Amino acid sequence: MQKELSRYLFIGDFDSLLLGLFSKRGEVIWVSSLEEALNQTGSFTVIMIERGNFSSTASKELSTHYPQTPIIVSNGEKPEEPPPYVRFVPFHKILIEEIAREERIARIELRVEELRRIHSEAKKMLILLHDNPDPDSIASALALRTLLKRNRQTAMIGHLGEKISRPENIAMIDLLEIDLEKLVPGDIKEFDSIALVDVQPPYFGDLLPEVDTVIDHHPYFGSYKARFSEIKTQEGATSTILTDFLRAAQVEISERLATALLYGIKTDTISLNRDANPDDIEAFTFLYPSANLGLLRKIERAEAPPSEIRLFGQALANHWVSDGIFFGNLGRVKREYLIPKMADFGIQVKGIEWSVALGVVGNSHLVISVRNVGYVKSAGRLVRNLFRGLGSAGGHRSSAKAVIPLRKIRKALGKASQDNIKRWVTELFIKGVSEKAGEES
Numbered sequence: 134m135q136k137e138l139s140r141y142l143f144i145g146d147f148d149s150l151l152l153g154l155f156s157k158r159g160e161v162i163w164v165s166s167l168e169e170a171l172n173q174t175g176s177f178t179v180i181m182i183e184r185g186n187f188s189s190t191a192s193k194e195l196s197t198h199y200p201q202t203p204i205i206v207s208n209g210e211k212p213e214e215p216p217p218y219v220r221f222v223p224f225h226k227i228l229i230e231e232i233a234r235e236e237r238i239a240r241i242e243l244r245v246e247e248l249r250r251i252h253s254e255a256k257k258m259l260i261l262l263h264d265n266p267d268p269d270s271i272a273s274a275l276a277l278r279t280l281l282k283r284n285r286q287t288a289m290i291g292h293l294g295e296k297i298s299r300p301e302n303i304a305m306i307d308l309l310e311i312d313l314e315k316l317v318p319g320d321i322k323e324f325d326s327i328a329l330v331d332v333q334p335p336y337f338g339d340l341l342p343e344v345d346t347v348i349d350h351h352p353y354f355g356s357y358k359a360r361f362s363e364i365k366t367q368e369g370a371t372s373t374i375l376t377d378f379l380r381a382a383q384v385e386i387s388e389r390l391a392t393a394l395l396y397g398i399k400t401d402t403i404s405l406n407r408d409a410n411p412d413d414i415e416a417f418t419f420l421y422p423s424a425n426l427g428l429l430r431k432i433e434r435a436e437a438p439p440s441e442i443r444l445f446g447q448a449l450a451n452h453w454v455s456d457g458i459f460f461g462n463l464g465r466v467k468r469e470y471l472i473p474k475m476a477d478f479g480i481q482v483k484g485i486e487w488s489v490a491l492g493v494v495g496n497s498h499l500v501i502s503v504r505n506v507g508y509v510k511s512a513g514r515l516v517r518n519l520f521r522g523l524g525s526a527g528g529h530r531s532s533a534k535a536v537i538p539l540r541k542i543r544k545a546l547g548k549a550s551q552d553n554i555k556r557w558v559t560e561l562f563i564k565g566v567s568e569k570a571g572e573e574s
């Protein structure tokens with residue numbers, strides 16, 4: 134993405150040193166009065182008002198004139214009733230790094246305002262998750278509901294998938310008392326507005342050509358209409374984006390919500406190891422003191438039934454390695470969660486760069502979970518290329534998933550036997566991983 138030139142509008146009596154610092158980062162326009170400020174053309178990255186030039190009327194006129202620009206007032210005490218969406222920053226804090234941070238928060242604050250406006254009219258809104266609601270998506274939905282000042286009556290959190298199976302996810306929902314509704318596509322029309330978190334409309338096929346909001350950290354894909362969209366692929370979790378929203382809007386984060394978000398970030402970044410960036414770490418550190426760590430431990434040690442542990446053990450014993458790729462086949466499973474667990478396990482094996490786990494779920498779909506060490510090609514892109522036209526596939530740099538209907542496999546292989554599937558998946562990945570063909574992620 135081409136980075137636009139920053140333009141700063143300074144109003145009032147600023148030190149020349151400060152102006153000098155900013156001129157290193159972009160164009161500085163320095164005016165002495167509000168009238169002059171309103172006479173400027175073009176848009177600005179941020180508007181800085183010196184305390185002496187600040188008044189509620191001035192900030193109102195500026196925000197009407199430059200609705201997309203964050204406003205920061207320097208060198209002053211916060212007034213008793215500060216106007217919304219203006220930040221007050223003590224003068225000594227106006228150093229390059231601080232201001233960059235304040236600028237970022239002020240920008241997010243504007244985004245939150247936009248988001249709130251979009252959903253303000255809806256009597257009943259839907260926060261829709263992907264079909265296998267995971268901690269990151271569930272926590273993000275809770276956070277969005279809090280941000281929009283709604284409750285379970287006015288904002289339903291729902292998904293269109295099967296019953297939740299992963300023990301940790303069930304424990305999270307139980308222990309944090311999260312109300313998650315299992316919906317069918319026909320229910321969608323009952324809602325006045327729809328927000329998608331941790332997923333984008335094309336995931337649902339043609340069901341949602343137009344939605345109100347999309348907040349996600351997966352790469353943008355397909356084409357769709359959204360009135361508000363925040364797609365930040367650099368973040369390791371959607372929970373990080375929502376934590377930033379809550380922080381910028383200065384919303385109080387309850388213990389329950391902090392625990393959920395912390396767990397969301399933790400699972401999506403495999404404890405901040407994979408795909409995590411400084412924003413994730415910052416959000417994690419911010420949430421940590423407010424979270425209930427006892428509860429978190431309980432969620433994390435949610436038990437699996439002995440029969441599933443046995444199945445997992447057998448599959449692990451029968452794993453195979455080809456060309457540095459770990460493969461584990463779970464065969465037929467009732468519950469899907471064993472497959473990503475196997476993939477997580479495989480990538481920890483010494484010398485392995487890729488881990489692929491597979492299993493047939495519900496007698497109808499082959500599910501493949503993929504992990505890699507992070508410095509190789511993108512797992513999400515690889516599975517999209519490998520399974521294009523066969524099923525749904527996607528993910529992140531170092532973790533991805535594909536779901537393929539068995540009937541498609543029968544079409545391709547003649548018979549969807551375990552042996553055929555194993556051979557097919559092994560060959561596909563050996564070829565896909567070694568291919569060079571212009572891979573960039």
Ligand SMILES: [Mn+2]
Pocket residue numbers: 269270331350369370371401
């Ligand atoms: Mn996520």
